[in-house]
Amino acid sequence: MIDGYDFAEVEARWQQRWAEWGTYExxxxxxxxxxxxxxxxxxxxxxAHQGHVRNYTLGDVLVRYRTMQGNAVLSPFGFDSFGLxxxxxxxxxxxxxxEHTEARIAELKSSVQRLGAVYDWRRELRSHDPExxxxxxxxxxxxxxxxxxxxxxxxxxxxxxxxTVLANEQxxxxxxxxxxxxxxxxxxxxxxxxxxxxxxxELLDAxxxxxxxxxxxxxxxxxxGRSSGARIALDVVxxxxxxxxxxxxxPLRIEVYTTxxxxxxGMTYVVLAPENPLVRACTTPEHAGGVxxxxxxxxxxxEVERLSTEGPLDKRGAATGSFCVNPFTGAPVxxxxxxxxxxxxxxxxxxxxxxxxxxxxxxxxxxxxxIVRTVQPPEDFAGGAYAGEGRKINSxxxxxxxxAAAKERAxxxxxxxxxxxxxxxxxxxxxxxxxxxxxxxxxxxxYCPADGIVAVPDDQLPVLLPDDVEFLPTGESPLRSHxxxxxxxxxxxxxxxxxxxxxxxxxVDSSWYFLRFCDPWDASAPVDDAAARHFMPVDxxxxxxxxxxxxxxYARFFxxxxxxxxxxxxEIREPFAQLFTQGMIRLGGRAMSKSRGNVxxxxxxxxxxxxxxxxxxxxxxxxxxxxIDWTEQTDEIIDGCSRFLRRVWHxxxxxxxxxxxxxxxxxxxxxAGDASHATRWASGSAPDELAxxxxxxxxxxxxxAALERYSFNTAVADCMKxxxxxxxxxxxxVAAPAVEDATDALVxxxxxxxxxxxxxxxxxxxxxxxxxxxWPLADPTLLAEENxxxxxxxxxxxxxxxxxxxxxxxxxxxAAALSSPRVLELLGGSAPARVVVRPPRLVNVVR
RNA sequence: GCCCGGAUGGCGGAAUGGCAGACGCGGCGGCCUCAAAAGCCGCUGUCCGAAAGGGCGUGCGGGUUCGAGUCCCGCUCCGGGCACCA
Numbered sequence: 001m002i003d004g005y006d007f008a009e010v011e012a013r014w015q016q017r018w019a020e021w022g023t024y025e026x027x028x029x030x031x032x033x034x035x036x037x038x039x040x041x042x043x044x045x046x047x048a049h050q051g052h053v054r055n056y057t058l059g060d061v062l063v064r065y066r067t068m069q070g071n072a073v074l075s076p077f078g079f080d081s082f083g084l085x086x087x088x089x090x091x092x093x094x095x096x097x098x099e100h101t102e103a104r105i106a107e108l109k110s111s112v113q114r115l116g117a118v119y120d121w122r123r124e125l126r127s128h129d130p131e132x133x134x135x136x137x138x139x140x141x142x143x144x145x146x147x148x149x150x151x152x153x154x155x156x157x158x159x160x161x162x163x164t165v166l167a168n169e170q171x172x173x174x175x176x177x178x179x180x181x182x183x184x185x186x187x188x189x190x191x192x193x194x195x196x197x198x199x200x201x202e203l204l205d206a207x208x209x210x211x212x213x214x215x216x217x218x219x220x221x222x223x224x225g226r227s228s229g230a231r232i233a234l235d236v237v238x239x240x241x242x243x244x245x246x247x248x249x250x251p252l253r254i255e256v257y258t259t260x261x262x263x264x265x266g267m268t269y270v271v272l273a274p275e276n277p278l279v280r281a282c283t284t285p286e287h288a289g290g291v292x293x294x295x296x297x298x299x300x301x302x303e304v305e306r307l308s309t310e311g312p313l314d315k316r317g318a319a320t321g322s323f324c325v326n327p328f329t330g331a332p333v334x335x336x337x338x339x340x341x342x343x344x345x346x347x348x349x350x351x352x353x354x355x356x357x358x359x360x361x362x363x364x365x366x367x368x369x370x371i372v373r374t375v376q377p378p379e380d381f382a383g384g385a386y387a388g389e390g391r392k393i394n395s396x397x398x399x400x401x402x403x404a405a406a407k408e409r410a411x412x413x414x415x416x417x418x419x420x421x422x423x424x425x426x427x428x429x430x431x432x433x434x435x436x437x438x439x440x441x442x443x444x445x446x447y448c449p450a451d452g453i454v455a456v457p458d459d460q461l462p463v464l465l466p467d468d469v470e471f472l473p474t475g476e477s478p479l480r481s482h483x484x485x486x487x488x489x490x491x492x493x494x495x496x497x498x499x500x501x502x503x504x505x506x507x508v509d510s511s512w513y514f515l516r517f518c519d520p521w522d523a524s525a526p527v528d529d530a531a532a533r534h535f536m537p538v539d540x541x542x543x544x545x546x547x548x549x550x551x552x553x554y555a556r557f558f559x560x561x562x563x564x565x566x567x568x569x570x571e572i573r574e575p576f577a578q579l580f581t582q583g584m585i586r587l588g589g590r591a592m593s594k595s596r597g598n599v600x601x602x603x604x605x606x607x608x609x610x611x612x613x614x615x616x617x618x619x620x621x622x623x624x625x626x627x628i629d630w631t632e633q634t635d636e637i638i639d640g641c642s643r644f645l646r647r648v649w650h651x652x653x654x655x656x657x658x659x660x661x662x663x664x665x666x667x668x669x670x671x672a673g674d675a676s677h678a679t680r681w682a683s684g685s686a687p688d689e690l691a692x693x694x695x696x697x698x699x700x701x702x703x704x705a706a707l708e709r710y711s712f713n714t715a716v717a718d719c720m721k722x723x724x725x726x727x728x729x730x731x732x733x734v735a736a737p738a739v740e741d742a743t744d745a746l747v748x749x750x751x752x753x754x755x756x757x758x759x760x761x762x763x764x765x766x767x768x769x770x771x772x773x774x775w776p777l778a779d780p781t782l783l784a785e786e787n788x789x790x791x792x793x794x795x796x797x798x799x800x801x802x803x804x805x806x807x808x809x810x811x812x813x814x815a816a817a818l819s820s821p822r823v824l825e826l827l828g829g830s831a832p833a834r835v836v837v838r839p840p841r842l843v844n845v846v847r
Numbered sequence: 848g849c850c851c852g853g854a855u856g857g858c859g860g861a862a863u864g865g866c867a868g869a870c871g872c873g874g875c876g877g878c879c880u881c882a883a884a885a886g887c888c889g890c891u892g893u894c895c896g897a898a899a900g901g902g903c904g905u906g907c908g909g910g911u912u913c914g915a916g917u918c919c920c921g922c923u924c925c926g927g928g929c930a931c932c933a
Contacts, residue, residue, distance in 0.1 A: 215851060215928070222850085222929055229933085258933060271933090345932045352933085358848095359931050427932055548928085620871070622860060626853095627926090633858060636872055643886090644871085714861065717870035724870095791866050796914040798866055836913045842865050846913050 005649045007610030011756040015116055023771065024063065024118040028519070028534045030072035036535045037062045038514055040543030040551070041078040041125070044104040045085065048111035049599035050585045050618075050630060051544075051592050057615045058582055058624055058712070059542050060117035064752040065707050068775040074535050075118060076517040078125035079105050082506045084162060084179060085595075087439040091471045097439040098467070101128065111602060116611045116755050123520045127441070127509035134462035135516065135526035136509060137444040141455040142565045143194065144445075149433075151453060153190040155275065155344055156432055163475045164436040165191055167505060168429050169223075169550045192434040192443055192502065196557045200224055200426045202573070203556055212579040213625075216548045223549050225427025229259035230411050231347060232420035234270060234324035236282055237332055244281070244322060252281055254324055254335065257346030257425055260356060261414060262406035264328035265395040266374040267351040268364065270335045271317070274298040275343035282335050284321030291337050294318040298339045316340065317363060326351075327419040328396065328410075338363060346425050354385065361385035375403060431554065433505045438469060438478040440503030448490035448497040457491050463499070477501040510551055511558035514538055514575055515568055527568040536569075541576040544584060552579070580710060583627040592630065600630055605638060612754035613642040619712040619753055644720055645757055648750065651726050652743055652761035689738040692729045694782050695722060696742040701778035703749045716753060722746050745776050792817045793844040794826045808840045817843035 018024065026034075039059040042052065063075040086097040086104075094100065105126065112119075125132060143149035157166040161180030171177065171184045196203075204224045207217045236244045236252040246252045254270060272279050274295045283291045294317065317338035326333050340359050341350050354364035355373040361384055364371055374395045377386040392398040397413070398406040414420035434443060442463040444456040456463055466485050469478045479485050479501035490497040512526065518535045519528035559575040562568035585592045592599055605614040617638045621628055699722040706715035726742050744765065751758040751770045762770030785806050790813065792800040800822040804813065814835050817823055823845055836844040 218851065219928060225929095225932065227932075256933085260933080340931050340933095342932065350933045357933065359933080425932075545927090620859090626860095628859080631858085633872060637859070640871055646886095713859090714870080717861075720870055789866075793865080793914070796865095796912095801866070834913065836865095838865065842914090844865080844913050 005646065005757070005760075007612065007756070008607070010760045011114075011116060011611050014756045014759045015113060018118050018771075019121070021769075023769075024067070024073070024075055025120045025122060026072045026074050028531045032070055032072035034074060034535050035066045035071035036074045036538045037066065037540045038074075038076065038517070038538045038542070040541070040547065041080050041510065041513060042108060043080045043083055043085075044101060044108050045594040046104050047107045048115070048602055049592055049594065050602060052108070052112070053115060053602045053614060054585060054618045054624070054628075055542060055544075055582055056112055056115055056117040057618045058580070058710075059540075060115075060615075060755070061619065061707070061712060061752045062540050062542075063118060064755060064771055065775070067771060068748070068751065068773060070774065074517070075120055076123040076125070076520075077109075077112070077119040077121065078123075078513055078517070079108070079127065080506060080510050080513075081105060081126045081128045082440045082503075082509055084437065084439070087437055087471065090439075096467060098128065101439075114606050114611060115602065115615065118755075123517050125513055125516060125520055127506065127513070128439075130462050130464060132509070132513075132516070133441045133464065136441045136504065137456070137461045137463060138458060139512065139526055139562065139567060140444055140504070141458070142567055143561060144455055146561075146565045148195045148198065148561050148565065149192065150195065151190060151192050153188060154193075154432075155186050156189050156191055158185045158187040158189070160185060162437070165189060165432060165434065167432045167507070167550075169431075169507075169553070191432050192500075193430040194433050194508075194557070194561075196431045196554070197426060197428055199557050199560050200226065200428050202560065203428075203553065206556075206574060210574060210579070211577060213545075213581050216545065216552065216579060216581060219548045220553055223428060223553065226424060227259050227426075228422070228424045229257060229407075230261040230414055230420045231255055231257050231423040232261070232264070232327065232351065232414060234327065234351070236335065237323050237325060238284070239321070239323065241323075241332060246281055252278070254278055254282070254349050255347045256349045256351045257423060258351055258353075260353065260403075260407065261410040261420070262392065262395070262398060262401075262403055263353040263356045263374045264326065264351070264410055265398070266353040266355050266372045267326050267328070267333060268354060268370045268372055269333045269352045269367075270324045271338045271341045271350050271352050271363075272320070272335065273341040273343035273348040274337050274339055276337075276341075276348040278349070279320070279337055282320045282322045283337075287319055287321035290318040291320060294337055294339070317367065319367075327414070327417065334369070336363075336367070344429065345427070356385055356387055358385040358387070374398075431505075431557070433508055434502035435505055436475060436477045437503055438465065438471065440506060441509065442479070442503050443500045445500045446488045446490060446497040447500065448493060448495060450495055451490055451492045451497075454490055454492050454497070460491065465503075477503065479503075507550060507554050511554045512562060512568075514541075514555070515559070515562065525567065527562060529569050532572060533569050536572045537575055537577045540578055540580060542580045542582060545581040546584075548581070552576070580624070582624050583622075585628055585630055587630045589629075609638060609642040610645075610756070612757050613638060613645055616641040616645065616716060616754055620716040622713055624710055624712055644723065645754060647723055647727065648746065648754075649757060649761065651723055651730075652747055653764060654730070688732075689735050690786075692725060692734055692738045692742055694785065695725045696738075696745050697778045697782035700745055700749065700776045701783055704775070704778070707752070712753070715749075719746060719749055719753070722749070748773055748776050788840045790816065790840050791842045792820055792823060793842065794823060795847055796844060799823060799826060804840050806840050810837045810839055813837050813839040813843050817845055 037059055039055050063073050066073045081101050086101045089095060089100045090097045140149055157168065157171050159166050159177040159180060159182050161177060161182035166177060166184060170179070175184055176182060177184050204221060204226055207220055210217065233253045233255050236254055238244055244252045254272065256270065272282065279291060317336050320335045320337060322335050323332035324335055340363065341348065352360040352363065354360040354369065354371040356375060361371065372394055374392055375386060375390040376393050377390060389403055392401045392406045398409055401409060411422050415422065442465060444461060444463045446454050446456065448454050466482050469482045471478055486499055486501060488497050488499040515527045515532055515536065519531035522528040555575050559568065560573055563570035563572060587598045587600065590596055590598060602614055620641060621637060699718050702718045703715045706712065706718070722742065723746060726739060726746065729739055747758050747761050747765065747770060755771065758770050762768070787803050788806050789801050790804045791798060792802065800820045802816050802820065804816060814837055827847065832845045832847060834846040836846065
């Protein structure tokens with residue numbers, strides 16, 4: 001309760017009304033133009049913390065603003081409800097993951113509703129709902145049919161803490177698990193993949209057209225990592241130069257990938273990754289010991305150890321005893337095995353050019369291999385590998401060319417001679433989606449001794465999770481030890497079969513929920529084409545930058561893949577037209593999060609100052625892209641927001657000027673308030689009716705522009721200024737119509753930010769629902785000032801100001817400046833050397 | 848190492864190349880009160896000055912310009928991303 005405004009009662013009442021009235025329920029046949037605002041659906045970790053409050057406040061501002069602008073705004077909400085923490089809770093013996101999750105959902109939903117954020121709750125989705133699982137599984141089977149899902153053995157990331165494999169995207173740069181922080185191991189395992197690499201080019205190229213933060217686009221570009229160069233097939237020979245043949249009798253060849261085919265003349269050795277299958281055939285008996293020793297050591301190393309640049313290089317490679325013919329020079333060069341070459345990039349083998357590659361240079365020095373420069377370094381070059389521009393040398397037919405031209409010439413030569421061809425490579429790997437965990441969507445296939453991998457037919461979907469499983473972290477899915485789940489019948493032959501017991505990565509769930517929101521009732525398909533065409537793409541997608549690669553890349557892939565397999569409109573390629581990444585909230589220097597245990601609950605603020613004041617704090621404290629720190633000062637700022645709302649309430653509910661004096665700025669000696677102070681809000685001009693109208697319409701224009709560019713902090717600041725101006729105008733006795741119009745505008749402008757108090761104030765003032773009112777339009781004739789303060793500078797320094805007509809001409813402005821006593825004094829009788837005039841803002845007199 | 852961001856009062860932050868510090872927090876003073884709280888009114892970058900006024904001032908050093916927080920060049924520090932990807 002603040003001064004007659006019972007925020008607890010008012011907020012509860014309006015939240016109930018918005019729900020009952022279905023104000024923010026929108027259908028595809030709504031005649032208003034559609035607009036889709038979406039906050040990334042949350043993992044249900046319990047009651048909301050301030051990070052949630054910030055996220056949903058930002059989204060809610062846009063939902064309410066666009067609605068007042070006349071759009072039918074689709075504003076759905078859901079829960080990313082599968083995932084590890086729930087299962088870990090079950091292992092600890094607390095509760096079944098489903099119960100645990102549903103209790104957390106109830107808590108989070110309740111705090112989101114208490115915030116006054118409005119959603120079309122009819123569309124609520126939860127990843128673990130059987131219907132959602134069904135469609136997730138249908139999508140899997142269609143991707144399987146299309147070759148976009150496949151099972152393969154590959155070197156994969158294994159997290160010992162989570163007891164499951166992970167996608168590349170879930171391993172941090174330091175080689176640890178993004179979830180548990182454990183050091184991730186490499187294992188060679190057969191797993192399920194989604195073929196995201198098929199879309200590598202499109203995912204990369206389409207980034208250019210997206211209205212997304214540049215840093216997110218850059219991160220995705222780096223992640224996809226396209227490079228272009230050539231593949232070259234090298235003949236393998238023994239030390240006397242005779243061809244070595246493979247097991248099948250054909251000549252043995254090593255294929256290498258290089259981005260620098262122009263440096264071919266400098267290739268002085270070749271390196272195979274230890275896991276490259278050609279290692280065995282290339283290794284001579286004398287060298288078998290060294291090679292296998294290296295291979296076994298590398299196999300036992302974690303990714304972190306392997307990527308480490310510490311330690312002596314001579315322990316990290318081994319000669320195989322065989323040679324390759326350099327196709328450029330015709331000379332044999334030795335073949336090595338070394339751990340600095342990765343098996344799963346390019347061809348798993350490289351041509352080493354120590355003069356132009358730093359890693360090759362170090363390795364060559366450690367092993368005493370020759371170094372032949374093929375690019376002339378600049379004169380001041382310090383030595384070592386030179387990867388820069390320059391003229392080709394020691395390179396036969398390439399000599400004299402620059403690097404780019406030589407690269408093209410070399411590729412042409414390779415293609416003509418049949419030794420190689422142009423090639424493009426990506427850093428992006430296919431998305432490993434299987435997880436050896438319980439609390440996820442089962443992968444809907446069975447393994448039949450007769451028919452092999454068989455997808456579960458649609459009429460047997462969804463494959464649901466049995467509830468009676470033992471939660472033991474064994475490294476295998478708990479489903480494997482559930483006989484009823486494991487044993488199945490082959491849908492094709494009817495014989496006994498075993499069910500796949502791995503579940504899908506939870507990022508699969510979040511890769512298409514935004515499409516499902518368009519019509520979550522559709523019982524015939526995961527995505528309703530017409531509804532998706534109507535609402536997609538998401539106009540404003542709001543979330544944290546932590547998802548810059550993972551979720552946002554997967555969702556872009558999924559949207560394309562679903563279109564291409566006929567499960568969504570093919571023309572919808574990009575799911576999120578505009579992305580806004582909000583800053584995180586830090587407490588004690590670290591991101592506020594449940595897992596770190598440093599969360600501040602909004603509940604105490606709901607009780608002490610109300611949802612509106614807390615929302616206002618989050619909007620006002622700084623630009624929404626920036627991180628903010630929760631500090632000792634925070635409570636004081638929140639109190640300041642609460643005080644501001646109280647002033648708004650007084651201004652909006654006071655009946656008339658005389659009565660206003662009781663609430664704002666009145667003293668016994670000065671019952672109308674001190675009018676002289678009112679000059680603050682309209683520099684120099686008297687607080688008259690016209691001035692108040694000008695301030696009102698300037699505020700409308702400024703707040704509207706600010707909303708369009710996410711400058712919510714300045715929008716709130718402008719509302720505060722308008723509130724101060726209305727108070728001052730009342731004290732100065734400005735006529736009621738201008739004051740009432742200004743107050744009406746203020747209440748409407750505040751409606752997206754502080755929806756409850758705005759709704760209550762509007763209902764009392766005008767009746768009806770402020771959020772159903774059209775957004776106020778600024779009157780252009782009132783935006784221009786009549787009189788402005790013109791700045792007079794001498795030599796660029798501010799020396800005087802004069803009030804002038806806004807339409808003042810150049811000559812008049814100069815005359816006004818030159819008649820200023822301050823200017824005359826500084827000129828000391830001499831004429832100015834020059835006068836720069838920018839009416840009506842400024843005159844600069846140059847001496 | 849490479850690529851992005853950023854640096855403005857005591858604090859959070861404002862400023863299409865044109866009055867630096869909007870708005871708010873904190874602080875100081877005043878009104879109201881027996882008093883306090885709340886509220887309201889004002890002041891609040893810094894130095895010199897009684898004042899008028901002036902000097903200095905947006906991380907550092909240069910430059911462009913009549914004029915630079917803003918543009919350019921070179922640094923420092925902080926934050927983030929990438930980094931045996933051939």
